[in-house]
Amino acid sequence: MDFSLNATAALLAMMIASANGHCQTTVVKLNKLADRFVDQQLQYDPTLSYSTGLPTRDHSRFRDRSPKALSMHDQEEREDLKALLALPIARLTQPDRVTYANLRERLESDLQLRVCRTELWNVNHFDGWQSELAEVAERQPVGSAEERKQALQRWGSMPEYLNVEIANLRLGLARGYSAPQSIVRRVIRQMDDLATMNPEQSVFYSPAKRSADATFQNAFRQLILNNINPALKSYRDFLQADYLPKAREGIAISDLPNGAVCYQAFLRSSTTLERTPQQIFDLGRKTVRENVAEIAKIGEAKYQSADLPTIVARIKSSPAEHFRSKEDLLGFSQQFLQRAKDMTAGKLITRMLQQDVVIRPLSAFEENAGVGSRFQGQPDPSKPAIFLIKLGDWQTETRSDAEIITVHEAVPGHYLQKTLARELQASTRLSKLIDNDAYAEGWARYAEAMGDEAKIYDTEDASVMRRLWPARGMVVDPGLHAFHWTRQEAVDYMVSSGHFSADAANDYVDRIAVMPGQLSSYDSGGLEIKALRTEAQLKLGARFDLRRFNRAVLDEGVVPLGELRAHLEAWIAEELSHE
Incomplete structure (x- = not known):
């Protein structure tokens, strides 16, 4: 009897030890795979180091977008x-x-997107190579002689980089791929500016500005004058003379080879969900109807009207809602940012951040091409993250709009989420590299609503203004790419929201053209976080703590929405177990 019990116990212990051993082996293999993936990404594109904080000794080249390199990748x-x-x-x-x-x-996601052959129609005014390289220039290290040598090598290779881009675009035209003409015209305007700048004013001159080495400064100046600017002009001339006449007139990605499959891949990449264009379109329309109904309630109480255009017109006609200059908009946003930090710390999160965030104007060449405000992370915690604000629309932008975008891009939006995740997580090399719009933009959309709930907004009309645009991206994005809306139909739909002027709506159509699916990510993620919060409130009742829930959403850092749901359902169960 004792022998049998002992044998059973020994067998059970062996089984447990074996299971633990298998699990440990799996974890070792998983971590090795993750590290191998990071190494591959840095080998393919060493400039990733600057946005992720992942170390590299290679500051001498850009990513290789040649067909051979892409195939190997x-x-x-x-x-x-x-x-x-x-x-x-x-x-x-x-x-x-x-x-x-x-x-x-x-x-x-990466492998599904390869059906799109994006390198064959990579003309992009919004987040194209020109914006990426301008950011690389700002972060190119130049502190040592070796780093300065590598900087000259990298930027000296820019003409060849653009030659590869031109070769890819020529191949794309031969195979039926092209960017929309409206995008090509925007990029040509960008090249007109970039190719004619004096070296000291070039967006690529930052390495020389940050070095006290006069020899390096002169060499870099000559590089821009004799190599980079002529290469930019050649690229511009190719677009004007050869590419534009053959570019497609329409916006829809479904017009390209394998376009429907490609758009589905973009939706998966943006949302991390397997939803069809029709499912996203229908959910978007349902959410828009709910938002409009909420606006009607507010309008009846405040303006004695439930009519959306009337409500928006009343708000926008108020002189108190408008700015006197670009400087007024910038100063207002900077002052409001401090209020948002204070209110967020007190009401929405269990701890605030060590790294700071500042507001700076968006670069002229991006703003002139219709690029909007955006958040720029900073992997070095001793330096502030940056909210790059678009100031050109100061005459039409309202104070409510300025508050909402500051909440979205900074606090409690992108800056809070991205920076706190880095400070909370047990950092891995993979976590520094990974990002997805469904989680990041979803949190920022959720933050907009929290700004209302926590009374962060200091303008009384923000409750209306923040409801004008959400979920409309889920309608207009598949409307254009999957259901063949015309440009005018898309513009009219966006203008009818009350959020956009016709010019701003046209800018957004071209953003949708170069970033298919991306506008569907905001509310795919935001609605999922909202649904999980409702579930937590129902199950936890009086024990629900918003600050603890927000911490749980942020705990894992950026994750696919399926993993976020699994994590929060486990968190709810853990909270219930504390009864």
């Missing part, structure tokens, strides 16, 4: 995904589950 990702899917994952703990979920989502 694709093969590496296929091999990575095959190895990842072979891992037994049932017993993974929460941090390892996050690694698995993020790596799988990224690999599957």
Whole structure:
């Protein structure tokens, strides 16, 4: 009897030890795969180091977008995904589950997107190579002689980089791929500015500005004057003479080869969900109707009208809602940012951040091309993150709009989410690299609503203004790309929201053209966080604590929405267990 019990106990111990051993082996393999993936990304594009904080010694080149390099990169990702899917994952703990979920989502999304052949129609005014390289210039290290040598090598290769871009675009035209003509015209205007700048005014001159080495400064100046500017002009001339006449007139990505499959891949990449264009379109329209109904209630109480255009007109006609100059808009936003920080710390989160955030004007060449305000992270915590604000619309922008965008881009929006995630997480190399719009933009949209709930907004009309645009991106994005809305139909739909002028709506149509699916991410994520919060409130009742819930949303950092739901459902169960 004793022998039997002892044997059973020994067998059970062996089984547990074996299971633990298998789990540990899986974790080791998973982490090696994640590190290999990061190494591959940095090898392909060493400039990723500047936005992620991942270290690299290679500051001498840009990413290689030649067909051969892209093919090799694709093969590496296929091999990575095959190895990842072979891992037994049932017993993974929460941090390892996050690694698995993020790596799988990224690999599957990347490989699905290859059907789009984006390198063959890569003309992009919004976040194209010109914006990326301008940011690289600002962060190019020049502190040592070796770094300055590598800087000259990298920026000396820019003509070849643009030659590859031109070759890809020529191949795209031959195979039926092109960017819309409206986008090409915007990029030509950008090139007109960039190619004619004096070296000291060039957006690529930052390395020389940040060095006290006179020899390096002169060499870099000559590089811009004799190499970079002529290459920019050649690229511009190619677009004007050869590309524009053959570019497509329409916006829809479904007009390209494999366009419908490509758009589905973009939706997956943006939302991390397997939703069809029709499902996103229908959910967007339902949410818009709900927002309009809420605005009508506010309008009846405040303006004695439930008519959306009447309500918006009353708000926008108020002199108190408008700015006197660009400087007035900038100063107002900077002052409001401090209020948002104070209110967020007191009401919405369990701890505030160590890293600061500042507001700076968007660069002229981006703003002139219709680029909007955006958040720019800073991986070095000793330096502030940046909210780059668009100031050109100061005459039409309201104070409510300025508050809402500051909440979205800074606090409690992108800056809070991205910076707090880095400070909370047990940082891994993969977590520094991974991002997805459904989570990041979803949080920022959710933050807009919290700004209302927590009375962060200091203008009384923000409750109306913040409801004008949400979920309309889920309608107009598939409307254009999947259901063949015309440009005018899309403009009319956006203008009817009361949020956009016709000019601003046209800018957004071209943003949708170069970033298919991206506008569907904001409310796909925001609605999911809202649904999870409602579920937590119903189950926890009086014990629900908003600050603890927000901390739980942010705990894992950027994750696919499926993993976010799994994490928060486990958090709710844990909270219930504390009875």
